[in-house]
Amino acid sequence: MFAFFSSPTTQTVLSALNEGFVRTLELFFITLVGAVPLGLLIALGSMNRWAPLHRFARPKQSKALRAVLNFRPVSAICRLLVWIIRGTPLVLQIITLFYVPGLEHLFNWPSGESGRMMAVCIAFIINYACYFSEIYRGGIQGVPVGQQEAGLVLGMTRSQIFFKVTLLQMIKRIVPPMSNEVITLVKDTSLARVIALQEIIWMGESFMKGNRGISGLVWPLFFTAVYYLVFSGVVTLLLGRLEKKLEFFR
Amino acid sequence: MMKKLLALTMAVLMVLSLAACGNQNDAQPTDAAVQTDAAPTDGTEAPAESDLAYVQGKGTLVVGITDFAPMDYQDDNGEWIGFDADMAKAFAEDLGVDVSFQEINWDNKVMELNSKNVDCLWNGMTLTDEVTSSMACSTPYSTNAQVLVVPADKAADFEGLTTLEGLSIAVESGSAGQAAAEALGATTVPVQSQANTLMEVSAGTSDAAVIDLLMAGAMIGEGTSYANLTYTMNLNTMQGEADEVYGVGFRTGSDLVDAYNNFWDAALASGLAMETATTYGVQESIIQ
Numbered sequence: 001m002f003a004f005f006s007s008p009t010t011q012t013v014l015s016a017l018n019e020g021f022v023r024t025l026e027l028f029f030i031t032l033v034g035a036v037p038l039g040l041l042i043a044l045g046s047m048n049r050w051a052p053l054h055r056f057a058r059p060k061q062s063k064a065l066r067a068v069l070n071f072r073p074v075s076a077i078c079r080l081l082v083w084i085i086r087g088t089p090l091v092l093q094i095i096t097l098f099y100v101p102g103l104e105h106l107f108n109w110p111s112g113e114s115g116r117m118m119a120v121c122i123a124f125i126i127n128y129a130c131y132f133s134e135i136y137r138g139g140i141q142g143v144p145v146g147q148q149e150a151g152l153v154l155g156m157t158r159s160q161i162f163f164k165v166t167l168l169q170m171i172k173r174i175v176p177p178m179s180n181e182v183i184t185l186v187k188d189t190s191l192a193r194v195i196a197l198q199e200i201i202w203m204g205e206s207f208m209k210g211n212r213g214i215s216g217l218v219w220p221l222f223f224t225a226v227y228y229l230v231f232s233g234v235v236t237l238l239l240g241r242l243e244k245k246l247e248f249f250r
Numbered sequence: 251m252m253k254k255l256l257a258l259t260m261a262v263l264m265v266l267s268l269a270a271c272g273n274q275n276d277a278q279p280t281d282a283a284v285q286t287d288a289a290p291t292d293g294t295e296a297p298a299e300s301d302l303a304y305v306q307g308k309g310t311l312v313v314g315i316t317d318f319a320p321m322d323y324q325d326d327n328g329e330w331i332g333f334d335a336d337m338a339k340a341f342a343e344d345l346g347v348d349v350s351f352q353e354i355n356w357d358n359k360v361m362e363l364n365s366k367n368v369d370c371l372w373n374g375m376t377l378t379d380e381v382t383s384s385m386a387c388s389t390p391y392s393t394n395a396q397v398l399v400v401p402a403d404k405a406a407d408f409e410g411l412t413t414l415e416g417l418s419i420a421v422e423s424g425s426a427g428q429a430a431a432e433a434l435g436a437t438t439v440p441v442q443s444q445a446n447t448l449m450e451v452s453a454g455t456s457d458a459a460v461i462d463l464l465m466a467g468a469m470i471g472e473g474t475s476y477a478n479l480t481y482t483m484n485l486n487t488m489q490g491e492a493d494e495v496y497g498v499g500f501r502t503g504s505d506l507v508d509a510y511n512n513f514w515d516a517a518l519a520s521g522l523a524m525e526t527a528t529t530y531g532v533q534e535s536i537i538q
Contacts, residue, residue, distance in 0.1 A: 095358070095361075098365075098367075099361045099362075099365045099367075100365075101365070102364070102365025102366045103361065108366050108367070109367065111312055111352070112312075112350065193355070194355060195355065195358070196353055196354045196355045198353065205443070205446075206317060208443070208445030208448065208449065208475075209317060209318070209443055209444060209445035209465075209469065210317045210318065210323060210469065211317050212324055212328075213319075213323065213324070213326070215319065215445075215469050215474060216469045216470060216473075216474025217474065217475050218452070218475040219475070
């Protein structure tokens with residue numbers, strides 16, 4: 001066992017896997033940092049009630065006309081975005097975002113690894129923000145209306161009510177479903193290899209065909225499972241701790 | 251209050267996203283502007299300007315590769331070497347530009363090329379009809395054959411076969427090996443890479459695999475995870491056909507093809523090509 005781990009081949013493979021895993025982690029954290037706030041923005045957008053023509057709506061008008069007058073553009077755009085992103089495979093979104101700009105002569109991604117990482121990060125942030133937004137929406141709408149009414153009675157402003165009453169209680173409600181998405185994200189990062197981002201699965205597979213002078217090795221691919229298990233284990237523990245910390249109001 | 255705040259943030263977000271696009275264009279002012287103005291979006295992919303001028307303008311030739319010894323692979327310092335890699339370096343020097351090697355997903359090679367994420371495909375690429383119809387190809391520089399990889403203990407069963415009918419054969423999706431196996435009547439199991447075909451055979455989920463001769467030499471036998479596999483027949487001979495050839499792929503209509511062909515003729519004449527080939531043990535396959 002020790003001989004196996006100290007052999008030069010194993011050392012080379014592990015250093016390549018580590019390198020791939022660093023990229024996986026990079027993608028994971030950038031996605032979270034980008035998607036958590038963007039998700040809130042999309043959630044607020046899809047709950048936005050702004051209807052520019054609402055003032056012209058009268059009870060006696062026909063149903064069709066009233067539907068037009070009560071149209072909520074911000075909400076409609078956000079819901080359309082969520083529908084498109086949740087309704088298509090992430091892998092297709094990554095391919096589209098990376099190749100279509102060049103194919104249609106819109107712009108070129110920076111050459112090399114950085115351009116691929118940038119494209120994949122943007123695809124992941126948009127995708128996960130849409131999933132997060134629906135969780136946020138559920139959390140916000142799950143806070144009893146009485147809480148907001150109580151805030152009004154106490155003379156709080158609408159923004160005070162949102163940040164100090166609704167959002168505060170929403171956060172603790174959404175931790176379990178968010179944990180689910182975050183764990184999924186750990187593993188979804190492997191989709192990035194479709195545009196040749198050399199994350200850990202790419203590295204694991206590379207030794208079958210040949211990488212760093214080693215070829216025909218199968219075990220590195222299966223060994224990547226260890227990295228995922230350890231990492232998702234750590235994430236699970238941290239999220240569990242967060243959930244405990246938020247056990248107030250009870 | 252909230253509405254206004256939201257409207258403001260959305261507006262800022264939109265402006266930012268537009269600005270981001272703008273920056274991308276700024277990064278490559280000349281070609282982005284020319285392309286959007288001049289290039290028709292009818293999917294013909296014909297470069298509106300000289301591809302050679304484009305590459306020389308940005309100063310780097312981006313070569314799309316996969317790790318494929320002995321054509322493109324990394325030495326101990328992580329530098330790309332191999333017959334193709336060394337010739338690509340010489341070609342870039344000839345053009346007066348830097349060379350940069352980009353590992354790609356081989357399934358997406360045509361998209362990589364047309365979206366200008368790479369400038370050429372130089373990776374022991376067999377010139378199949380599919381390849382020659384989707385890109386501009388150089389004159390062939392090397393020969394190759396497709397071989398049948400089988401479990402060593404069953405090799406005798408495959409001796410002297412004239413057809414692959416009734417066998418399930420793992421092949422790389424879209425590869426020359428797939429075409430050869432299907433021409434010989436096999437039921438093919440297309441997988442993602444040539445490496446994955448070997449796993450199929452090793453795990454017993456396919457009867458045999460068809461891969462490139464050059465790869466088979468490097469990937470199976472002693473010292474690999476596939477010591478129990480061996481390769482037997484040349485499928486090209488089996489079909490009574492000539493061996494396949496390797497070429498370099500460029501964007502359709504690219505003038506880099508002529509630049510490369512001139513470079514290759516000069517490299518053959520000066521002895522550089524054969525010298526490099528001898529370094530990597532592929533001198534037998536080079537087309538003179």
